[in-house]
Every structure is written in structure tokens, then in C-alpha cells.
């Protein structure tokens with residue numbers, strides 16, 4: 471059986487499974503519709519049984535369950551945080567959940583984005599997420615919005631009057647955008663973040679507490695912001711924070727005490743500790759939530775932050791075309807007779823590498839911490855009449871490294887070449903079994 475046949479069959483089965491799921495969901499919906507409970511109002515018999523374990527809690531009781539049922543929330547980001555958060559909120563019976571994400575499911579998402587399964591790869595994350603949530607709870611309404619929050623989020627917030635918004639994204643421009651929209655429309659914002667072994671959580675603009683701008687009137691310098699794609703993250707750390715976002719949201723929707731406003735919770739997964747840090751109060755001069763706000767409608771957040779509102783890497787182009795070689799040319803020089811420097815981090819190099827390559831991370835080269843090693847390699851190249859090739863994940867850092875070498879070793883006969891497109895291009899054009907991550 472050919473690869474193509476396998477892929478076609480897998481796609482057909484996935485499509486059939488989806489149709490079946492939709493039909494089951496519709497059936498369940500029809501069955502539960504209008505089955506009002508003669509023994510209770512507003513909640514159906516099915517709902518009473520389903521939520522009984524939380525309804526019998528004094529903190530929730532029937533009135534809290536009804537509040538959840540009548541709530542409408544917006545979750546932005548169906549990734550590491552949005553998946554666990556939405557699972558618990560759907561399970562708890564939040565009546566209407568709108569989920570925004572522009573992205574599609576990738577293999578490297580599955581270790582933490584627990585609503586997405588193998589057969590969802592390539593599908594919009596919101597589609598994959600809403601299918602699972604509907605299967606979990608057919609009583610509630612899930613609205614998937616496969617859009618970038620910047621395109622039409624203001625319209626959605628204006629139209630829908632959400633009771634809470636969850637920021638489950640991973641970039642500064644979106645954080646400011648959601649903050650400003652929530653303040654302008656007076657909606658609490660449940661904000662989470664996770665990186666490596668650490669996570670953070672707080673609720674902005676709640677009960678006269680501070681907003682994101684009160685704490686961070688100026689965005690962080692773009693180069694200091696690390697995302698999961700670069701720094702990595704443990705799936706269960708996202709789970710901890712996402713589930714806590716769900717908890718805070720339930721508390722807000724049911725008007726419980728103790729919402730995490732004016733406080734920041736810091737979770738350290740390496741020590742398994744939680745710390746509560748008191749945050750500053752609402753700033754009366756804050757540009758958006760202050761007493762005389764300047765910002766009354768969304769601004770240009772990408773310009774404000776000097777960063778893009780997504781984590782898709784933008785390819786740079788700082789070299790002349792004759793300073794590049796293609797991955798096809800690279801294949802011909804991987805025989806050990808040339809010097810190929812892989813400038814990814816040591817951890818990435820350890821994870822997977824091409825044969826006969828050496829590792830010198832660009833971060834060290836940039837900070838002049840590899841001069842000795844570079845001098846040694848350049849000497850070896852000169853004496854052996856070899857070229858030096860620079861390689862990285864996508865071809866950006868290798869361009870920077872090539873340019874550094876050309877400047878710092880300008881008086882040598884050795885030629886420095888950048889491998890265009892890096893290991894991603896190698897995997898695409900030469901050997902698809904090389905892992906693209």
C-alpha cells in the first residue's frame with residue numbers, strides 16, 4: 471500500500487468520524503431539547519444529574535449552575551492554555567463558549583494542546599477543539615472562530631457582551647489588544663502564561679483591580695520575549711495554568727469571592743510551589759482604565775509592541791544572494807570533508823542533527839563567546855582548503871552568523887556560506903524524515 475493510499479484512507483476515516491460525531495451530537499441535542507424537568511425550573515433533569523456534584527456544593531448550588539448556563543465567554547487561543555481551560559469550562563456547563571484561534575494543529579502541539587489528536591493535524595485548532603468540546607457537553611453552545619483576533623475581535627466583543635474573556639495566547643500585542651478591549655467593554659480578563667517549568671496567572675480589570683496596562687504601561691523589548699517555540703514548555707505546566715484560568719472564570723461567572731484580582735500567582739513546576747505576589751492598585755492615570763482614559767478604542771498593537779501578533783517566524787534576508795547555498799548543495803558537502811557549523815542551541819543540536827556537522831550556538835557567536843572555537847575552525851578550513859557552511863533551523867540565525875563571520879574573518883581566504891532555509895528546507899527538499907519542529 472502506498473503512502474498516498476494510507477494518507478487518503480486516514481483522511482477519509484477522519485472525515486467519516488467527524489460526520490458520525492456531528493450526527494451523534496445532533497441526536498443528543500434533539501433528545502435533550504425541551505426535556506424540561508418537572509421537578510426543577512431552568513435546568514433539565516439531564517443537567518441536574520450531570521452537574522449534581524457541583525450543584526450540591528454551597529459555593530455553586532442551583533443558582534450558580536444557572537448563572538454558568540446563562541453565561542457567555544470568549545477564549546482567545548486554543549493552544550496549551552486554551553485547551554485545558556475550555557475543557558473544564560465546557561464540562562462545568564458554561565452556556566456559550568466562543569473560541570478564537572487563527573492557527574492549525576501541528577504535530578508539535580500535541581504534547582500539551584490536549585483537545586487536539588493525531589488525526590486533527592492540519593485542521594483549524596478551533597474546529598478540532600469545538601468538536602471535542604461538543605462531544606463532552608452537547609447542552610452548551612460552542613462557537614469556533616477561525617480568525618486572527620486582530621481582524622474582527624472588536625466586533626465580536628461588541629455584539630456578544632461576554633461575561634469574561636480568557637487570554638490564552640502567547641504574544642504581547644494580543645495581550646494589550648485583549649486588555650484594552652476588555653477595559654473598554656468592561657469585561658474581566660483572565661490572563662495566563664506558561665513557559666518551560668513556570669506559569670503565571672491573574673485576573674485583570676475586575677472589581678476595580680488593575681489592568682494589564684496599569685502594570686505594564688510600556689511593552690517589553692521584543693527581543694526579551696521568549697515563546698514556547700523557542701524556550702519550550704512542559705505540557706502539564708500549561709495544564710496547571712489553563713485549569714486555574716477555568717477556576718477563576720467559574721468564580722467570576724458565579725460571583726464567588728476570592729477572585730485572583732490585584733494578585734499574581736506564580737507557579738514553579740520545578741519546585742512545585744505557588745507564590746502570590748500582590749500587584750499595584752489600579753493606576754488612576756492608566757491610559758485605558760484610568761480616570762481620564764486616552765485609549766477609547768483599539769490601537770495598532772503590533773506597532774506599539776514592535777512585535778508581530780503571532781509566533782510564525784518571519785524570514786529575514788540580510789545576505790546577498792551569492793552568499794547563500796541551497797540545501798541541495800549542502801547535501802553534497804556533508805561528507806566530512808567540509809566544515810558545517812550548526813548554530814542552533816546545544817539542546818536542539820542534541821535533539822537532532824545532520825551528520826558531520828559541528829555545533830556553535832549563534833547566541834554565543836553573537837556575544838563573542840565563541841571566538842576561540844571559530845578561529846580554530848577557520849584555521850582548519852584554511853589549511854585544508856575547505857569552505858565553512860552555516861546552518862540553523864529555518865535559515866535566520868545562520869544568516870546572522872554568516873554575516874558575523876564575514877565581518878570578523880574578512881582577511882581570510884576561507885569562504886563562508888549560509889544554508890538557505892536551514893533544516894526546514896532540508897527536510898522539505900532532501901529528506902522528509904529529518905524532524906521539522
Ligand SMILES: Nc1ncnc2c1ncn2[C@@H]1O[C@H](COP(=O)(O)OP(=O)(O)OP(=O)(O)O)[C@@H](O)[C@H]1O
Pocket residue numbers: 546547548549550551570571572573578579583595617618619620638639640641644697698699700779780781
Ligand atoms: N492574535 C491572535 N488571534 C488568534 N489566535 C491567537 C492570537 N495570538 C495567539 N493565538 C493563538 O494562541 C495559541 C497560543 O498557544 P500556544 O502558545 O500553546 O501554541 P502555539 O502558538 O501553537 O505554540 P508553538 O510555539 O509551539 O507553535 C496558539 O494556538 C495561537 O494560534
Ligand SMILES: [Zn+2]
Pocket residue numbers: 680681682683684685752753756757758759760
Ligand atoms: Zn489600567
